[in-house]
Amino acid sequence: MAQLLPVMLERAGILIIVAFLLSRLKSFRRIIDHEHVMREKVILITVFGVFGIISNYTGIEIHHRSILEEWHIGGLSGSSAIANTRIMGVAIGGLLGGPIVGLGAGLIAGLHRLSFGGYTGIACGISTIIAGIVTGLLGKRFNIREKNAYMRAVIIGVLMECVQMAIILLIARPFESALELVKIIAFPMITVNGFGTFIFMLIIQTILLEEDRTRTLQTHRALYIAQLTLPFFRQGLNKESCEQVAEIILKHTGADAVSITNRHQVLSHVGLASDHHIPLKSMATKLTKKVLEQGNIQKATTKDEIQCYREDCPLSSAIVLPLKAHNHAIGTLKLYFKSTNGLSMVDEELVEGLGRLFSSQLEFAEAERQRKLLKDAEIKALQAQVHPHFLFNAINTISCLIRTDADQARKLLLQLSKFFRSNLQGARQMLIPLEKELEHVHAYLSLEQARFPDKYEVSMDIEESVKNVLIPPFTLQPLVENAVHHAFKKMKKGVISIHACQENDKINITTMDNGIGMTEDQRKKLGTQTVQSSEGTGTALWNIKKRIDEIYGQQADFKIDSKPFSGTTITISLPVNEQKWGEEYAKSLYSG
Known part of the structure; x- marks a missing residue:
C-alpha cells in the first residue's frame, strides 16, 4: 500500500x-462554460472517455x-489486476455533462x-459504467459550476471509488484474491482519485472564473463604448455621426479598419483601405450585401470571402454585423483586420x-425621432388652428366697415392677412x-379692437436689444387672446401690458392684465395639464409651456402669478446662451 500510493500519484x-x-484550449473552455447541446456532449464523452483509456494504459499492475x-500497455493475465484513476475521469465527465456524458464516458472507459x-475486468467495467450513470444523475441534480462545489465533487468521486471496491468484492473471483486486492489498492485509489478530482475541479472552477472575469470585462468594455457612441447614434445613421462612431470603435478594439453602412452606401470608413472604401460611395464588398439580405452576422477569414473589388486591398479578415431596427437590417457595422486570424474569440463576442447595443440605440433614436415628430405634429396642429368665431367675426367687422369706413376696412384686411401669414409661419418654424x-x-389686437373699441388697451415695453431674440411662435399671441376672452369678463375696461428685457443670461418676457384672475387651484393646473371648464381648456398655456420645456429643458422657466380679482402675470424666461442650441434643435426636428 505504501509503495502503491506515490506511484499512483505519479500516474x-x-x-x-x-x-x-485542455483548459488552455478556447474550444474546450467554451464547452465547459456553456450549456451543452448534443454536439458538445459528444465532445465531452470523447474527452472523458479518452481520460479513462489513458488511465487504463497508465495503470499499475497488481500480480x-x-x-x-512498469508502464502497462497490454492485456492482463487471469491472476492480475490494475490500480488506476479511471473512475476519476468518468466521474468528472458525468458531473459536468450529465447522464448522457456520464454513460458515454463510462461505456468507453469500462469496455476498454x-x-x-x-x-477484476468484469467488476471494474461494470463499476465504471455505474459510476458514469450515477455521477451523471448527480451532476444534473447538483450544479458543480457553483462556487466551492469542488468539495461536493470530491466526495462523490470518493464514494464512486468505494462503490468500485464493493463491486470487486461482490463479483471478482476467487473472493480471497479480490479481498487481498482491495486491501492493497483501496486506500491508494480512493486517496488518489479524491485528490485528482479535487485538482480537476479546481481547473474547471478556474476556467469558469476566468470566463466570468472575461465576460465582466467585455460587458464593461462594451457598455463603455456604447456610452461613448450613444450621442452620435441618437442622431441616426448619417455620415457625420457614423464617422465619430467608427473612430471610437477603432480606438477601443483591435480592428485595423471600421466601416458603417446603411442599406445603400458606406457612411464611414476609418483605418486601412480608406483609399477605396470611401464614404458616400457604393459598398465595395459583397459580404456586406449578404449581411443586409440575410440579417445575420457574417465572418470572413480570407480576402476571397471579403470579396473586395480591389485585388490589392490589405484587409484579410472581417466580421460584419447587421444594425437592426424593429428586426430589420438598416445598416451594417464592419470590423476589418489585416491578419487572417486578427479576430479573437473575445473580440468576436465583444463585437x-x-x-x-448599437441596434438598440438606433431603435431608441428612431423612437425618439418619431416621438418628437408626433409632438411636433400635435403642436403644429394646435398652432395652425384658428377659432372659427374669430374668423367669422373679423370678416363681419370688415364687411360692415366697407360701407362706412373703407380705409379702415382695408387696414383691417391687411391685418387679417398678416395674422394668417403669422399663423402659417409659426406652423412651419419652431x-x-x-x-x-x-x-x-x-x-x-387690431381685429379685436375694431369689434370692441375702448374695451381694453395694450401697452408694450420692449427693449431694442431683444427684438431679434428667437422664441417659439405662438408664445405671446395666445396669452393676449386668453386675457381678451377670459380675463376681462364683467369689466368695463381691461389693461394688458407686455414687457421684454434681458437680465444677465436670461431674456424675460412678461404679460400682465388687470382681469378677474384665478384661484390657486386653477393656477397650479394651468400650464401643466388641460382642464375642462366653461371658460376654456387651458390648451394654449399647456402648449406654450410644453414647447418651451421641449426646446430648452430646465434652462427655461414658465411662471404664472394670479389671485382672484387681482389680475394675472405670466413670465417666460429663456436662456440667452441657448439661443443657438435652440435653433439647431428646431432644425433637427425637420432634418430627421
Whole structure:
C-alpha cells in the first residue's frame, strides 16, 4: 500500500497535466462554460472517455501481492489486476455533462477496461459504467459550476471509488484474491482519485472564473463604448455621426479598419483601405450585401470571402454585423483586420455585444425621432388652428366697415392677412424673432379692437436689444387672446401690458392684465395639464409651456402669478446662451 500510493500519484499527474493543457484550449473552455447541446456532449464523452483509456494504459499492475511499476500497455493475465484513476475521469465527465456524458464516458472507459481482462475486468467495467450513470444523475441534480462545489465533487468521486471496491468484492473471483486486492489498492485509489478530482475541479472552477472575469470585462468594455457612441447614434445613421462612431470603435478594439453602412452606401470608413472604401460611395464588398439580405452576422477569414473589388486591398479578415431596427437590417457595422486570424474569440463576442447595443440605440433614436415628430405634429396642429368665431367675426367687422369706413376696412384686411401669414409661419418654424411674434399680437389686437373699441388697451415695453431674440411662435399671441376672452369678463375696461428685457443670461418676457384672475387651484393646473371648464381648456398655456420645456429643458422657466380679482402675470424666461442650441434643435426636428 505504501509503495502503491506515490506511484499512483505519479500516474494521476499525467491526467492532471492533460487536463491543464485542455483548459488552455478556447474550444474546450467554451464547452465547459456553456450549456451543452448534443454536439458538445459528444465532445465531452470523447474527452472523458479518452481520460479513462489513458488511465487504463497508465495503470499499475497488481500480480498476487506484487506491484509492477512498469508502464502497462497490454492485456492482463487471469491472476492480475490494475490500480488506476479511471473512475476519476468518468466521474468528472458525468458531473459536468450529465447522464448522457456520464454513460458515454463510462461505456468507453469500462469496455476498454473489460478488454484488458484479468479477474477484476468484469467488476471494474461494470463499476465504471455505474459510476458514469450515477455521477451523471448527480451532476444534473447538483450544479458543480457553483462556487466551492469542488468539495461536493470530491466526495462523490470518493464514494464512486468505494462503490468500485464493493463491486470487486461482490463479483471478482476467487473472493480471497479480490479481498487481498482491495486491501492493497483501496486506500491508494480512493486517496488518489479524491485528490485528482479535487485538482480537476479546481481547473474547471478556474476556467469558469476566468470566463466570468472575461465576460465582466467585455460587458464593461462594451457598455463603455456604447456610452461613448450613444450621442452620435441618437442622431441616426448619417455620415457625420457614423464617422465619430467608427473612430471610437477603432480606438477601443483591435480592428485595423471600421466601416458603417446603411442599406445603400458606406457612411464611414476609418483605418486601412480608406483609399477605396470611401464614404458616400457604393459598398465595395459583397459580404456586406449578404449581411443586409440575410440579417445575420457574417465572418470572413480570407480576402476571397471579403470579396473586395480591389485585388490589392490589405484587409484579410472581417466580421460584419447587421444594425437592426424593429428586426430589420438598416445598416451594417464592419470590423476589418489585416491578419487572417486578427479576430479573437473575445473580440468576436465583444463585437456581437456591441452590435446588439448599437441596434438598440438606433431603435431608441428612431423612437425618439418619431416621438418628437408626433409632438411636433400635435403642436403644429394646435398652432395652425384658428377659432372659427374669430374668423367669422373679423370678416363681419370688415364687411360692415366697407360701407362706412373703407380705409379702415382695408387696414383691417391687411391685418387679417398678416395674422394668417403669422399663423402659417409659426406652423412651419419652431423659432421666430420676438419682433415677428409682436407683429402677430398687433394684428390680432387690431381685429379685436375694431369689434370692441375702448374695451381694453395694450401697452408694450420692449427693449431694442431683444427684438431679434428667437422664441417659439405662438408664445405671446395666445396669452393676449386668453386675457381678451377670459380675463376681462364683467369689466368695463381691461389693461394688458407686455414687457421684454434681458437680465444677465436670461431674456424675460412678461404679460400682465388687470382681469378677474384665478384661484390657486386653477393656477397650479394651468400650464401643466388641460382642464375642462366653461371658460376654456387651458390648451394654449399647456402648449406654450410644453414647447418651451421641449426646446430648452430646465434652462427655461414658465411662471404664472394670479389671485382672484387681482389680475394675472405670466413670465417666460429663456436662456440667452441657448439661443443657438435652440435653433439647431428646431432644425433637427425637420432634418430627421
